[in-house]
Amino acid sequence: MKKELVTLKKIAQILDLSTSTVSRALNDHPDISEATTKKVKQLAQSLNYVPNIFAKGFRKHRSNIIGVIVPNITHYFTTTMVRGILEEAAIKGYRVIISESNNDVLKQTEMLNTMMQFGVDGILASLTKMTRDIDNILPILNKVPLILFDKVSNKIPCTQITINDEEAAYNAIEHLINIGKKRIAIIKEREFSYTSEKRFSGYLKALKDHDIEIDEKIIISVDDISLIQGKRMANHLLSIKKRPDAIFAITDSAAIGVIQTLKKFNINIPEDIAVVGFSNSSHSTIIEPKLTTVDQPGEKIGKNAVKYLIEEIESTTDILTNKMIEIKGNLIIRDSTFKV
Amino acid sequence: MKKELVTLKKIAQILDLSTSTVSRALNDHPDISEATTKKVKQLAQSLNYVPNIFAKGFRKHRSNIIGVIVPNITHYFTTTMVRGILEEAAIKGYRVIISESNNDVLKQTEMLNTMMQFGVDGILASLTKMTRDIDNILPILNKVPLILFDKVSNKIPCTQITINDEEAAYNAIEHLINIGKKRIAIIKEREFSYTSEKRFSGYLKALKDHDIEIDEKIIISVDDISLIQGKRMANHLLSIKKRPDAIFAITDSAAIGVIQTLKKFNINIPEDIAVVGFSNSSHSTIIEPKLTTVDQPGEKIGKNAVKYLIEEIESTTDILTNKMIEIKGNLIIRDSTFKV
DNA sequence: CTGAAAGCGCTTACAG
């Protein structure tokens, strides 16, 4: 599988120059005369010269590789973020290595270490659900820039990029209030999750601002915010005395479970009970009625994550940056809350 | 961001050994005494030594990186294959670089080249739709092992991994015949696509084997096999004189478009018209009625692709392998063809 | 404007 390699040395020999000069010419060093530079570049091109990335990386202590860790790559929203990451990284001349933690904290730590060892220039991570044990992550910060996106944790002192969960949830609830709903349930995560808490506080705030009583009975926490749990919790909410007239599920999958259950009991959506999700997953337009939800601009999040990361990689200062960046998500109103 | 690096040299100094010995010990070279090996490994561990991957890659002309190119990373099925690739690669000690071609042939070529230049040990590619121009891809074959998966092309002499499209389509059609359908339409791709053609020939074969007349009028070819085209073609199929009593769409998204249109016209599924898709996308259980479809074992395809690729990478012979590997996909029967 | 030389951290044929 070996090929006769074209190296700087070879080019230098042909042109009767030194490898130093050839190297400099190829890198547009100002010291080299235009004529030489041109000559070198031409030959390099015609010989199809490609620099040996390893020699280069070895020399410069730079890999131009970004490591990305996500809990689950099969989630649509995740793929849109990954797409943004790939695009932006390509533009900036970086390659992207991806790993999936499968929501396993141990695996996540292992992957962070492998990536470090592999010489990535920086890491972009979306954390597993129960990343309580920050101890495994903190050491990374001293070695390589780390930026968290989507599933973040304010316990880790680094730049974090999310969507404006609180505000978006607030808007979603306000929309429900505007269409006349007065008893709005929420299905959120039990485990501490930055995202879930933010959405919950948006919920609380909106209710308070509109003087709507907060009722613990319709604040539902689940371990695993899935379609199945959505179904289960909808069943539960239907069984309580004072039924809600709207359900806000903090993920689309749970919201879809809710809709499926409501339909099973022939409850009119949105007249009897309106439903709102979060994510604008591709399912949200397949389910009937189509789901009102918050569109999360995944690509934008991905692109921004790369931008901030490269900024840190290429920065000369060693100061730990600790920005909180919020990308705006928009409420998309569909039939599950408002029929035309 | 620099850290005091632990190198072979440092370990050697501390232990009063040569770097050669340390290197050998760490690599379990049989020449080195057990005692020394143990001593070296212990110190390496306690110093948290990690080999410099670039020095290693540089030395060995090996990156242990696999390049992966897919047309669209947001497709659920693609992500399942990617998951398989990531898993298998991790097991084998390879890292994975991913690129998205966005179904753009030019971008695809560019990416193949960047990957080559980047020193990947091998490439796994799922081709863009209209990869007619093989000329850009052939040169790769001389430089680095290439394996095609899912979207393959028999014009390129390399190992190819797909699911058993023809057989699976055959089974799908046979199922429709078994439930009493006699006039089965197909919605396939107009552009030459290996996958589409295979599924089409499975369709033809099944009809022939069951002595069912083949009618060009219900063989529909579209440019872009999407949900919208599914809707459009369902409309068309409803407009023709002798309506079909079943529709086989070669992708789930088109099948879902078909269902949505049939429902709009209050056509009973499956009694009046049954619908079958292909992929077992996550949408297929969200749509109502739930879609009968072919489950494509994406992870298995991904894992196999990696296995064959690594085999070629690590093989010493230069022979171009040209295997066609088919992974079996199973028909999943749901409400769109058969109600219990 | 150009070149000689050192060195990045590792592996490995060669020697003992």
Add this chain to the structure above:
DNA sequence: CTGAAAGCGCTTACAG
């Protein structure tokens, strides 16, 4: 069983 030495291909401080 261990070591000295060369070399992978590149960049860069130093010298001229």
